[in-house]
Amino acid sequence: MNITAFSIYAMYIVPPTVLIPIVFALLNFNHLTKPLKIIFWYLIFSGLFNLVALVLISMHQTTTWTLHLYAIIEFIAHSLFYSMFFSKKKRNIFMVLMVGFTTLCVINYFFIQNKIEFNTYTRPLGAIIIIAYSLLFILKNQNDEKSWGDNIYNWINxxxxxxxxxxxxxxxxxxxxxxxxxxxxxxxxxxxTVLIFEYSLFAVGFYKCRAQQTISSY
Amino acid sequence: MQSTTDNIFILVALGMAGTFLLVVSFILFSIRNQNRLLKQRQQFQQAQITHQKELLKAVIESQEAERKRIGQDLHDDVGTTISGLRLLIEMFKPSSGDDKNYQNFAQSTKTIIDKIVKDVRNISHNLSPTTLRYYGLAAAVNEHCTIINQSGKLEITLNNNAEKVLENLPITTSTAIYRVIEELLNNTIKHSDASKADIDFKVDAGLIMIAYTDNGKGLRADIETAKKGMGMQNIESRLLNINATYKLEPYAGKGFQIKIECPIVYA
Incomplete structure (x- = not known):
């Protein structure tokens, strides 16, 4: 595979794959639960963000600075999604994390990592916290009464x-x-490629939400 | 310290691929574990249901055995003794043969004894229907319907399109169905103010289909509430014991309707 092929893959093949879960979500929009709606709007944002990045690249502009903003939205969306599975009392912890992370990102952007650098301090931190959310979710659902595949949130997670x-x-x-x-x-x-896997799993979650909506309490 | 010549790109790519595999394995193990736990839980629940069914079966069987014993004792002991008493009264000859008072006494006593004999026979028959044991379900239901028809309380129409199958049912199944029909007829007579009832037997897709309807008041409460009643619970436990299912049809204003589906089992 040469460099041009990589570029075509990254710029023209992968970004439209975000439409797969979006289409499934739109088809079942009336059945989407609150957490699924958060993921849906996050995907819309992600798709638009990619579009802006592609436009900037075509204009030979640097896009690294946009990732600082993206990291904040990404973290808030995931925190909101996972907070839905916990009690109102515990949701305050998620709020604190969201505010704290956003503050860190702003400080990092203005004072630590400049506009042409990737946010390698804040994004990995955000990713680690999101991984922790995900593991907590698995821990919480390990005694689920349903089969793994029947719980739509397992697919998203x-x-x-x-x-x-x-x-x-x-x-x-x-x-x-x-x-x-x-x-x-x-x-x-x-x-x-990993992103395509993620979108495919989201699409399965959205596809199955119609069947589950009668028993979901979220 | 010697500087490394490792290619950072290869290291990152390897790290990503390794983590990807690790996460995929973790998710697959988690799926397998959760599904296995679920399966174990389902097996445990199934075992509990089977155990409860066995207990129910034992209760019903012992209840039937006890009914049979009491029925036979009533018929053989009490019935025979009362018949002997009637004979004694008949054979007794007072010193003055044409005593009017004696004749009145003998007549009214014999009438009462005849009534007792009839009642004992009915009770023993209800407790342990001999027709069911010797002639099968269809004959027993037919006999029961005839008795009720003769009493004038209800006009029952019996349509039997499953003669062969009903003849060959094992006694546990036929007793359960008989008791259910008995309970339904009892409910119709006691609570529905119905004048007519229909019982329909037919065979379809390996199942005995029983449709019972009457033209009474129907169910006052909703179907779920009706199912919680003592009579319906008796019916449900009898049917559960023979793996039969039932459906109460919404029949508001037209009477009561129940459809029973029982798997065919040969004796």
Whole structure:
């Protein structure tokens, strides 16, 4: 695979795959529960964000600064999603984490990592917290009365865990990868492949939500 | 310290691939574990249901055995003794043969004894229907319906399109169905103010289909509340014991209707 092929894969094939879960969500929109709606709007944001990034790339502008904003929205969306599975009292902890993380991102953007660098301090931190959310979710649901596949949130959670755990290394070493943009495309291609897995798992979750809505309490 | 010559890209790519595999394995193990736990829980619940069914079966069987014993004792002992008493009264000859008072006494005593004999026979028959044991379910239901029809309390129409199957049912199944029909007829007579009832037997797709309807008041409460009544619970436990299912049809204003489906089991 040459560099052009990597670029086509990363720029034209992977970004539209976000439409797969979005289409499934739209088809079942009336049956979407609150947590699923959060994921749906996050996907819409993610798709638009990718579009903006592609436009900036076509105009030969740097896009790294946009990731600072993306990290905040991504973290808030995931925190809101997981907070839905916990009691109101415990949701305050999620609120504190959201406010704390946003503050850290702002400080990092203005004072620590400048506009042309990746946010390699805050994004991995966000990813680690999201992985912790995901593991807590698994712990909470391990005595589920239903089969694993029948719980739609298991599919969403599997997608999130798979993406953030697999891409954690990449988030940490993003700035090293900037040193050689051509070869770094290989790493981004792996990232994009994991992203397709995540979107596919989200799509299964959205597809199954119609059957589950009668028994869901969220 | 010697500087490393490792390629950072390869290290990151390997790290990502390794973590990906690790997470996939973790999720698959988690799925397997959760599904296994669920299966174990289902097996445990199934075992509990089977145990409860066995207990129910034992209760019903011992109840039937006891009914049979009491029925036979009533018929053989009490019935025979009362018949002997009637004979004694008949054979007794007072010193003055044409004593009017004696004749009145003998007549009224014999009438009462005849009534007692009839009642004892009915009770023993209800406790342990001999027709059911010797001639099968259809004959027993037919006999029961005839008795009720003759009493004038209810006009029952029996349509039997499953003659062969009903003849070959094991005694546990036929007793259960008989008791259910008995209970339904009893409910109709006691609570529904109905004038007519229909019992329909037919065979379809390996099942005995029984449709029971009457033209009475029907169910006052909703179906779920009606199911909690003592009579319906008796019916349910009898049917559960023979793996039969039932459905109370919404029949508001037209009477009462129940449809029973019982798997065919041969004796």
């Amino acid at each position: 599997a997608g999130i865990l798979l993406y953030f755990a697999s891409c954690l290394f990449m988030f940490i070493f993003s700035n090293y990868l900037l040193e050689s943009p051509d070869i770094s495309r290989l790493v981004w291609a792996i990232h994009d």
